Amino acid sequence: MEASHAAYVAARPTPVPMTTAAGYLFRMFREYQSNEVIVAHYNFTGKLNKNKYRDGLKPEAIVFLIICLLIVLENAVVLVAIWKNKKFHLPMYYLLGNLTFSDLLAGLTYMVNIMTSGANTLKMTPVQWFLREGGVFITLAASIISLLAIAIERHVTMVRMKPYQGAKRGRMFALIGASWVLSVFLGILPIMGWNCMGSLEQCSTVLPLYSKSFILCCITVFSAILLAIVVLYIRIFRIVKSNTQRLGCGQQRKGLARKSQKYMALLKTVTIVLGVFIACWLPLFILLLLDFCCPAQSCQVLFKADYFLGIAMINSLLNPIIYTLTSKDMRRAILRLLCSYCLLTKDGHMKKFGIPFLECSTSKTEMPSHRLEGLETTVSSGNFTPTTIKTIYPRMSKT
Numbered sequence: 001m002e003a004s005h006a007a008y009v010a011a012r013p014t015p016v017p018m019t020t021a022a023g024y025l026f027r028m029f030r031e032y033q034s035n036e037v038i039v040a041h042y043n044f045t046g047k048l049n050k051n052k053y054r055d056g057l058k059p060e061a062i063v064f065l066i067i068c069l070l071i072v073l074e075n076a077v078v079l080v081a082i083w084k085n086k087k088f089h090l091p092m093y094y095l096l097g098n099l100t101f102s103d104l105l106a107g108l109t110y111m112v113n114i115m116t117s118g119a120n121t122l123k124m125t126p127v128q129w130f131l132r133e134g135g136v137f138i139t140l141a142a143s144i145i146s147l148l149a150i151a152i153e154r155h156v157t158m159v160r161m162k163p164y165q166g167a168k169r170g171r172m173f174a175l176i177g178a179s180w181v182l183s184v185f186l187g188i189l190p191i192m193g194w195n196c197m198g199s200l201e202q203c204s205t206v207l208p209l210y211s212k213s214f215i216l217c218c219i220t221v222f223s224a225i226l227l228a229i230v231v232l233y234i235r236i237f238r239i240v241k242s243n244t245q246r247l248g249c250g251q252q253r254k255g256l257a258r259k260s261q262k263y264m265a266l267l268k269t270v271t272i273v274l275g276v277f278i279a280c281w282l283p284l285f286i287l288l289l290l291d292f293c294c295p296a297q298s299c300q301v302l303f304k305a306d307y308f309l310g311i312a313m314i315n316s317l318l319n320p321i322i323y324t325l326t327s328k329d330m331r332r333a334i335l336r337l338l339c340s341y342c343l344l345t346k347d348g349h350m351k352k353f354g355i356p357f358l359e360c361s362t363s364k365t366e367m368p369s370h371r372l373e374g375l376e377t378t379v380s381s382g383n384f385t386p387t388t389i390k391t392i393y394p395r396m397s398k399t
Helices: 002-011 018-031 035-045 059-084 090-115 118-123 126-160 164-188 212-245 251-294 300-323 328-343 364-381 386-391 394-398
Strands: none
Touching: 002 328, 002 364, 018 126, 035 118, 059 090, 059 300, 059 328, 090 126, 090 164, 126 164, 126 212, 126 300, 212 251, 212 394
8 A cells, every 4th residue: 555655656756936827726736647656546445456457348337237238228218208299398497397308418428338337448538537536426416416306396385286387487497507517526526635535534435536535425415316306205295195185075075985096006116216216225335335434454344335326326227117107108109200100000099919008098097096096196207287176186276
């Protein structure tokens, strides 16, 4: 370890006498273009002891590439379905489209990350390394923050009970803009100076050029986002349940049992949304927290970080399933896009397969059941339509 530190010091350029600010910028520019910095940091953290940086792609890397390809294809299909159907050119689908777009970019950037990893890492300059890791970080952060934006919008809609007014378009764009601004801001902090170049003892093992203090900051931010999402969805469920129970009087008492089943289904959907998110991201959060606490080369599990990041990437694979396929309109559009000949009749109606998932007909006789199902699909798909709100708050909608 001391030898690697001495080699790193020797590799650093000799300071040139000039003003403090100009000298710092010149030294930073020189270090950011020095390949020896990458080698020294990876050697200090113990990563060069692994065969990963000597050989080509490992079998697990190929598996991750396949997962990334599925993420890109899956989210691309959803985006095309939204783009081709005018029914989805509404504010309520903006956040869904933004989540899908960020997940697609996450898959692309992680594919690039995998292809340029291994032996290629040691050929990089710090600038190239920061761009590679920063791209993955920004897109994954945008995906996480988009989930928070969706939760915020759903909560606001349920509280106000007035969806899709003119002001909502501006609110949607504000949430989308804020999610990307925050993601980019967090992603560029390391290349702007919040890194451990020149201070090896402060370096992360998982990301050898990132400072441990930056890692802790990100853990704190993303944990706060996770907590906020959990709180918002719990409040949404409580609002829906409370207002549905108020309908259990007079003639509506007969349907109380069915409504109870509906908000139990809603609870199931909320559990899936939160459970998948926590299951995918919590292992990586714990690993990064361990990275902050462990000295260099003391925690062997940190060298398996690729598996933890791969699990987090699965969230981008599951998001389109959770947030789009639970919507019958979206499911119908996707099925029409993928296989219109084999799934649709000549008059444009869905063929009957006896499988509830595939049967998305919206005939007049089925409309009442669809309105009741709004209680179940509202949270999962984000499709707060006026019909859905009237189903949950019929008395309020008449006033």
